[in-house]
Amino acid sequence: MDGEExxxxxxxxxxxxxxxxxxxxxxxxxxxxxxxxxxxxTVAEFCKNIVxxxxxxxxxxxxxxxxxxxxxxxFLIPPxxxxxxxxxxxxVCCDSLKDFNPMVRVxxxxxxxxxxxxxxxxxxxxxxxxxxxxxxxxxxxxKCRKLSKRVAFYTVDCRDSCGExxxxxxxxxxxxxxxxxxxxxxxxxxxxxEAISVPWRALPRKASKLYFALRGVFEEAEGRxxxxxxxxxxxxxxxxxxxxxxxxxLNASHVTDSLLERLIxxxxxxxxxxxxxGGILGQEVIKAISCKGExxxxxxxxxxxxxxxxxxxxxxPKKESK
Amino acid sequence: xxxxxVSNLNRQxxxxxxxxGQSKAKVARDAVLKFRPQMSITxxxxxxxxxxxxxxxxxxxxxxxxxxxxxxARRHVNRLCLAADVPLVESxxxxxxxxxTVHVKGxxxxxxxxxxPAPKTYxxxxxxxxxxxFVHCIVWAKDLLFAKLFGDRNQENDLNVRSSxxxxxxxxxxxxxxxxxxxxxxxxxRRIYDHVFGYNIEVASxxxxxxxxxxxxxxxxxxxxxxxxxTEQNGNVAKNCVVDTSSVSAMASLGLKNPQDTWTLLExxxxxxxxxxxxxAKREKEIGNLSFDKDDQLAVEFVTAAANxxxxxFGISLHSLFEAKGIAGNIVHAVATTNAIxxxxxxxxxxxVLLKDTDKYRMTYCLEHITKKMxxxxxxxxxxxxxCYVCSETPLSLEINTSRSKLRDFxxxxxxxxxxxxxxxxxxxxxxxxxxxDDLDEVEVANYAANLEKVLSQLPSPVTNGTMxxxxxxxxxxxxxxxxxxxxxxDEEKEPDGMLLSGWTQAPPAKDDKQSMNDKQSIGNGGDSSxxxxxxxxxxxxxGEMEEISEPSGxxxxxxxxxxxxxxxxxxxxxxxxxxxxxxxxxxxxxxMFDDLDSMTNKKKRLQ
Numbered sequence: 001m002d003g004e005e006x007x008x009x010x011x012x013x014x015x016x017x018x019x020x021x022x023x024x025x026x027x028x029x030x031x032x033x034x035x036x037x038x039x040x041x042t043v044a045e046f047c048k049n050i051v052x053x054x055x056x057x058x059x060x061x062x063x064x065x066x067x068x069x070x071x072x073x074x075f076l077i078p079p080x081x082x083x084x085x086x087x088x089x090x091x092v093c094c095d096s097l098k099d100f101n102p103m104v105r106v107x108x109x110x111x112x113x114x115x116x117x118x119x120x121x122x123x124x125x126x127x128x129x130x131x132x133x134x135x136x137x138x139x140x141x142x143k144c145r146k147l148s149k150r151v152a153f154y155t156v157d158c159r160d161s162c163g164e165x166x167x168x169x170x171x172x173x174x175x176x177x178x179x180x181x182x183x184x185x186x187x188x189x190x191x192x193x194e195a196i197s198v199p200w201r202a203l204p205r206k207a208s209k210l211y212f213a214l215r216g217v218f219e220e221a222e223g224r225x226x227x228x229x230x231x232x233x234x235x236x237x238x239x240x241x242x243x244x245x246x247x248x249x250l251n252a253s254h255v256t257d258s259l260l261e262r263l264i265x266x267x268x269x270x271x272x273x274x275x276x277x278g279g280i281l282g283q284e285v286i287k288a289i290s291c292k293g294e295x296x297x298x299x300x301x302x303x304x305x306x307x308x309x310x311x312x313x314x315x316x317p318k319k320e321s322k
Numbered sequence: 323x324x325x326x327x328v329s330n331l332n333r334q335x336x337x338x339x340x341x342x343g344q345s346k347a348k349v350a351r352d353a354v355l356k357f358r359p360q361m362s363i364t365x366x367x368x369x370x371x372x373x374x375x376x377x378x379x380x381x382x383x384x385x386x387x388x389x390x391x392x393x394x395a396r397r398h399v400n401r402l403c404l405a406a407d408v409p410l411v412e413s414x415x416x417x418x419x420x421x422x423t424v425h426v427k428g429x430x431x432x433x434x435x436x437x438x439p440a441p442k443t444y445x446x447x448x449x450x451x452x453x454x455x456f457v458h459c460i461v462w463a464k465d466l467l468f469a470k471l472f473g474d475r476n477q478e479n480d481l482n483v484r485s486s487x488x489x490x491x492x493x494x495x496x497x498x499x500x501x502x503x504x505x506x507x508x509x510x511x512r513r514i515y516d517h518v519f520g521y522n523i524e525v526a527s528x529x530x531x532x533x534x535x536x537x538x539x540x541x542x543x544x545x546x547x548x549x550x551x552x553t554e555q556n557g558n559v560a561k562n563c564v565v566d567t568s569s570v571s572a573m574a575s576l577g578l579k580n581p582q583d584t585w586t587l588l589e590x591x592x593x594x595x596x597x598x599x600x601x602x603a604k605r606e607k608e609i610g611n612l613s614f615d616k617d618d619q620l621a622v623e624f625v626t627a628a629a630n631x632x633x634x635x636f637g638i639s640l641h642s643l644f645e646a647k648g649i650a651g652n653i654v655h656a657v658a659t660t661n662a663i664x665x666x667x668x669x670x671x672x673x674x675v676l677l678k679d680t681d682k683y684r685m686t687y688c689l690e691h692i693t694k695k696m697x698x699x700x701x702x703x704x705x706x707x708x709x710c711y712v713c714s715e716t717p718l719s720l721e722i723n724t725s726r727s728k729l730r731d732f733x734x735x736x737x738x739x740x741x742x743x744x745x746x747x748x749x750x751x752x753x754x755x756x757x758x759x760d761d762l763d764e765v766e767v768a769n770y771a772a773n774l775e776k777v778l779s780q781l782p783s784p785v786t787n788g789t790m791x792x793x794x795x796x797x798x799x800x801x802x803x804x805x806x807x808x809x810x811x812x813d814e815e816k817e818p819d820g821m822l823l824s825g826w827t828q829a830p831p832a833k834d835d836k837q838s839m840n841d842k843q844s845i846g847n848g849g850d851s852s853x854x855x856x857x858x859x860x861x862x863x864x865x866g867e868m869e870e871i872s873e874p875s876g877x878x879x880x881x882x883x884x885x886x887x888x889x890x891x892x893x894x895x896x897x898x899x900x901x902x903x904x905x906x907x908x909x910x911x912x913x914x915m916f917d918d919l920d921s922m923t924n925k926k927k928r929l930q
Contacts, residue, residue: 005580013328018644020417100335272665276662279666293418294691304670310697
């Protein structure tokens with residue numbers, strides 16, 4: 001490693017987690033830079049987790065003003081207009097997050113995500129995007145991939161009592177423990193665009209329904225501001241589902257109407273789901289930065305209804321050349 | 323009752339640096355009110371085992387959520403929730419593992435239906451004579467050496483026990499550890515060093531039987547390791563102007579800065595002597611009253627050093643202070659993410675309980691490695707265990723020599739240690755043999771004290787073969803019936819307590835524990851079980867015991883109203899799994915079954 005010791009303060013504060021992932025991993029965390037875009041409840045939970053973990057810096061992007069919906073599922077925003085009045089969501093969250101760990105540099109970046117160029121993204125080791133269109137997700141992912149340095153890319157979205165995480169670590173080398181030994185491994189990840197282009201029939205029959213359902217919901221929401229979609233859109237979504245299923249030779253009954261209805265109507269997040277999904281995401285980012293432990297590949301789904309947290313590998317059966 | 327510590331702050335995010343030392347309950351309340359000001363929150367800075375939190379208290383609630391860190395407290399709350407008929411959501415985390423379980427009286431298993439593994443204990447001889455792992459050296463250094471030198475002198479201590487004969491606590495042996503009147507600290511330190519690492523090892527080494535199949539330990543003398551004059555090397559102490567005794571440190575004194583470094587034998591030896599010196603120089607008043615505290619830097623340094631030297635003697639690898647502290651302090655490793663996941667899952671279950679959504683209750687396991695494509699695995703709760711002495715009424719059986727064992731043995735080894743009843747009431751029919759309480763008069767107290775010393779068959783109401791004893795805990799509203807069976811002989815090795823309790827399933831030992839968990843004459847790391855080596859009560863272990871995470875074993879029947887489930891039902895998924903409503907129609911939802919022959923046989927027995 002680079003010989004920089006952890007300070008006495010860090011050793012005392014991070015003792016319990018150093019016992020989990022080691023001093024080395026802790027050092028790597030302290031040098032990492034994270035960018036987060038779209039601060040809803042789940043992302044707030046994620047930010048809390050990585051700030052507590054002791055990353056080097058965290059940059060927040062969300063220029064929206066605070067509304068009741070915002071603070072209903074985001075515990076970083078106190079429901080007090082005296083506190084949040086006149087500030088953007090990112091600004092209020094930034095103030096709260098700094099409190100959790102003074103050793104982490106938390107800051108706000110204003111502006112439109114998609115207009116920023118590669119040079120901007122180069123400053124970061126991890127980029128997490130939420131509440132944005134499919135087009136934007138593809139765009140940012142591509143910008144990250146074009147850089148010579150590996151920038152880990154994640155999307156996270158929670159609707160009603162469900163959540164989805166997407167992971168792209170490009171070419172990722174890591175170590176894992178098997179009984180007493182340490183094994184070096186490697187994983188190859190498809191880009192976001194590649195992943196969602198995988199024909200549905202190529203996926204296992206029992207693949208999580210949430211995957212298909214959310215693709216439909218997101219496609220319908222495309223071009224509109226996040227959260228705009230509502231029950232009125234249900235007929236359109238059901239129609240879209242039919243079309244997508246036909247196009248993909250997937251039995252339409254596989255994705256139940258009731259599931260879609262839930263996802264359409266429930267635009268608000270459910271706080272315990274934010275905690276669960278934000279926790280899983282936090283863990284994944286820590287794994288990516290520390291290169292310790294097997295990261296999930298490449299989709300994660302959680303649904304309160306069945307209580308399962310499922311990992312789906314949505315990638316082309318053919319080997320990707322990179 | 324806990325107060326906030328620095329090491330909590332990496333995950334207990336309601337707390338800040340400025341809150342260190344304050345009450346967790348109170349600060350948590352204040353923090354939550356900041357983002358949900360309209361909540362009604364009452365903070366009790368108290369021990370949940372306090373009698374004021376009785377059944378009436380618990381009856382006030384619709385659901386209880388536990389976030390406890392020791393087994394004793396959890397069992398206690400479990401019993402109160404059963405008595406009050408209030409659903410309990412239990413949980414625990416360790417590193418990347420975690421679980422949430424739901425317990426509803428009469429509907430699901432209670433928390434104790436599946437016995438939880440008690441904290442690890444080690445046989446006395448392993449600690450005193452034949453250590454083979456570093457943890458054995460730690461326990462020796464902490465519970466024997468540290469206790470002997472700095473703790474209560476009157477406490478029984480096996481430090482000089484030889485493996486071949488009975489404890490030889492002759493006057494001569496006692497003198498060895500006490501610092502003589504005009505003895506300088508340096509020669510005293512070396513004398514102790516040479517005695518425990520040199521002389522004692524030579525004596526132990528001479529016993530042929532012990533070392534037949536083991537490698538002999540090497541005696542280590544200070545002169546061999548540190549030939550130089552100590553006063554010159556460790557002269558810092560005299561110049562050390564540290565007034566604040568809590569920051570006194572041998573490492574600082576010797577310039578060893580990194581707690582992650584593994585010391586050499588020489589460094590360990592220097593720390594050993596320096597730490598000893600510092601205790602006498604700066605903390606003399608505390609000597610004789612000290613008990614090991616993982617947050618006591620000097621104590622941790624001393625124990626690490628001593629354990630390392632012993633390890634060197636026995637060919638065991640040395641460890642860093644950081645590692646040693648974790649072992650000696652029973653530190654549970656923990657991260658914010660797992661806790662956040664489990665917290666979310668707890669709330670999800672709590673909401674189901676409040677909505678009385680019985681069919682939807684789940685035990686959820688947070689896994690470190692993906693299993694069957696899952697990182698979060700829900701399992702339906704199991705039906706109550708009919709042989710659970712806590713939530714069912716099944717009596718237990720105890721084999722014991724009623725003419726040799728005293729009532730005291732029964733109380734200590736069975737009632738308290740095994741059953742977790744700390745304030746028992748013991749009856750034989752309508753005769754009260756023993757009880758504890760504040761309202762007893764002198765005569766009663768004397769009677770009970772006398773009873774404790776009597777062998778069972780000699781009690782005022784004789785306890786013999788076929789007797790049924792009733793043990794109660796009034797606070798927990800728990801009643802336990804025990805059938806007594808007289809037995810003459812017990813295997814000294816396998817049943818060193820001279821008792822065998824059955825009908826109460828012993829939990830299987832932890833996977834990596836090759837030592838006998840059933841060995842009752844043993845030493846707990848952190849204090850446990852019925853043994854003179856115990857220096858602290860089991861429930862004082864704070865950052866204490868590992869949260870029990872048991873991987874789902876798939877052995878018992880899931881909770882399904884009116885279903886006579888069989889293995890086939892579970893595996894093919896075509897159970898009476900009701901109108902799906904919001905549940906997806908998938909075939910293989912819900913219960914995850916594991917291939918486990920043992921559990922399948924168990925299951926068959928229970929269905930009969």
